[in-house]
Amino acid sequence: MKNQLVHLAELYQKTRQKTMLLVEPLEVEDFVIQTSIDVSPIKWHLAHCSWFFEEFVLKELKKNTPVYLKNNYNYIFNSYYYSKGDFWKKGVRGNLSRPLLKDIMSHRNMLDEYMHELFQSHELNQNILKLIEIGIHHEMQHQELILMDIKKNFSLSPLEIKYFEDTNLSKIDINNEKYKFHHYEPGLVDVGNNQLNEFFYDNETPSHKSFIQPFSISNRLVTNREYLEFVQDNGYKNFEFWHSDAWDWLKADQIEHPLYWKLQDGLFTQFTLYGKLDLDLDQPVSHISYYEASAFAEWSSARLPTEQEWEYVCSITSNESKENFMEQEIYEATIYEKGQQITGLRGNLWEWTKSDYSSYPGYKKPKGSLKEYNSKFMCQQYVLRGGSCVTPKNHYRDTYRNFYYPFQNWMYSGIRLAKDC
Ligand SMILES: [Fe+2]
Numbered sequence: 001m002k003n004q005l006v007h008l009a010e011l012y013q014k015t016r017q018k019t020m021l022l023v024e025p026l027e028v029e030d031f032v033i034q035t036s037i038d039v040s041p042i043k044w045h046l047a048h049c050s051w052f053f054e055e056f057v058l059k060e061l062k063k064n065t066p067v068y069l070k071n072n073y074n075y076i077f078n079s080y081y082y083s084k085g086d087f088w089k090k091g092v093r094g095n096l097s098r099p100l101l102k103d104i105m106s107h108r109n110m111l112d113e114y115m116h117e118l119f120q121s122h123e124l125n126q127n128i129l130k131l132i133e134i135g136i137h138h139e140m141q142h143q144e145l146i147l148m149d150i151k152k153n154f155s156l157s158p159l160e161i162k163y164f165e166d167t168n169l170s171k172i173d174i175n176n177e178k179y180k181f182h183h184y185e186p187g188l189v190d191v192g193n194n195q196l197n198e199f200f201y202d203n204e205t206p207s208h209k210s211f212i213q214p215f216s217i218s219n220r221l222v223t224n225r226e227y228l229e230f231v232q233d234n235g236y237k238n239f240e241f242w243h244s245d246a247w248d249w250l251k252a253d254q255i256e257h258p259l260y261w262k263l264q265d266g267l268f269t270q271f272t273l274y275g276k277l278d279l280d281l282d283q284p285v286s287h288i289s290y291y292e293a294s295a296f297a298e299w300s301s302a303r304l305p306t307e308q309e310w311e312y313v314c315s316i317t318s319n320e321s322k323e324n325f326m327e328q329e330i331y332e333a334t335i336y337e338k339g340q341q342i343t344g345l346r347g348n349l350w351e352w353t354k355s356d357y358s359s360y361p362g363y364k365k366p367k368g369s370l371k372e373y374n375s376k377f378m379c380q381q382y383v384l385r386g387g388s389c390v391t392p393k394n395h396y397r398d399t400y401r402n403f404y405y406p407f408q409n410w411m412y413s414g415i416r417l418a419k420d421c
Pocket of ligand 1: 048079138142
C-alpha cells in the first residue's frame with residue numbers, strides 16, 4: 001500500500017501540473033468562451049476537475065473543504081451527477097463570468113495543498129485511494145477535452161489564432177500507397193479487462209469471450225487523400241452512402257466535408273492547433289463523425305470494425321514501433337511508416353467502431369455516485385478505440401472504450417476500414 005500511495009501521490013502531482021502546462025499558452029479571455037454545446041469553457045474544466053476531488057474524495061473523508069461546497073459552487077461545477085444535486089446546464093456554462101479565473105486557480109492551489117496533506121496522513125484506505133485514482137484519470141480525460149475544446153473555439157475565430165506558434169508536424173509522403181487488408185480467421189477471443197495491476201473503468205468489465213467471424217482490417221488509418229476522393233466523388237451529395245439519420249444531419253447542417261476542412265481558392269485547408277495549414281494529403285483524416293465514417297466505409301465497399309475485432313487485432317499487435325499520444329507533443333495524427341504492417345492502432349486518432357456503446361455480458365454498475373460515470377451513457381452512442389494524439393499515454397489501455405454520439409466530430413477521431421472476409 002505504501003508503494004501505491006507514493007505512486008498515486010506522484011501521478012496526482014504530475015497530472016495536475018500537466019493540466020496547467022496545457023493552458024499556459026492561453027490568455028484570460030480564452031478561458032471563458034463556449035462556442036458550442038459540446039465544448040465547455042476552459043476555466044470550467046479546471047474548476048470541475050478540482051470539484052471532482054473535493055466532492056468524491058474530501059467530502060467522503062468528511063473534511064472541511066476548501067471553497068466550492070461552502071460557496072455552493074457545486075451547482076456550477078457538477079457536470080452531470082444527479083446524485084450530487086442539481087446542476088447548471090452544460091450548454092450555457094459559457095454564460096457565467098464568475099467565479100473569476102484567478103479564484104479558480106487559487107482554489108486549485110488550495111486543493112493541491114489539501115491533497116498533499118492527505119497523501120502524508122494515515123487516513124487513506126483502499127476505498128479512498130481508488131477514488132483518488134479515478135479523480136486523476138478523470139482529470140486526464142479532461143486534459144484531452146481541454147485540447148479538443150481549445151481547437152474548436154480557436155477554429156471559429158476569423159483571426160486565425162494559433163495555440164502553438166510553430167508546427168512540429170513532420171511530413172511523411174506515403175505517395176498513394178494503398179491501404180492493405182489483413183485477414184483473420186474466426187474464433188473465440190478475449191475481450192475486456194481483468195488486470196489487477198492497472199487502472200480501468202467499469203465499462204471495460206467483465207472480461208469475457210466473444211466469437212468473431214472471419215474478417216479483414218486495414219493496416220492503417222484512412223488518409224485525407226483517400227477521404228478527398230470521397231468528397232470529390234460527390235460522397236456528401238449521394239444519399240446511398242448515408243444512414244437516414246446521417247442524411248438528415250448532413251442536410252440540416254449543410255455539411256459537405258470534415259469539420260476542420262475549409263475550401264479556399266479551390267484547395268482545402270485544415271485547422272489545427274498550429275493554426276490553419278494546407279491539407280496534408282498523407283495525414284490521416286480526422287475529426288470525423290460516426291455518420292461520416294460509416295458513409296466513407298460504404299463508399300469504399302467496406303465497413304467499420306466491431307470493437308471486438310479491433311481489440312483482438314490490438315492484442316496480437318503489441319510490437320507497434322511508434323505510438324502517438326499526448327506525450328509526443330505532436331497534437332495531430334500522423335502516419336509514420338510506409339509498408340504493409342498494421343500501424344497506428346495506439347494514439348493518433350480514436351478509431352470509430354460499428355459497435356454501439358452498451359454493457360458487456362454480466363456487467364454490474366459500480367456502487368454509489370460513480371455509477372453515473374459511465375453506465376448511464378450506454379444509449380445511442382458508438383464505441384471508439386485506440387486513443388489519440390491528445391490522449392495522455394498513462395490514461396490509455398487496449399481495452400479502453402471511448403464513446404460519442406454518431407453526429408459528434410470535434411474529438412480526434414478517424415477511420416480504419418474492415419471487411420467481412
Ligand atoms: Fe468530468
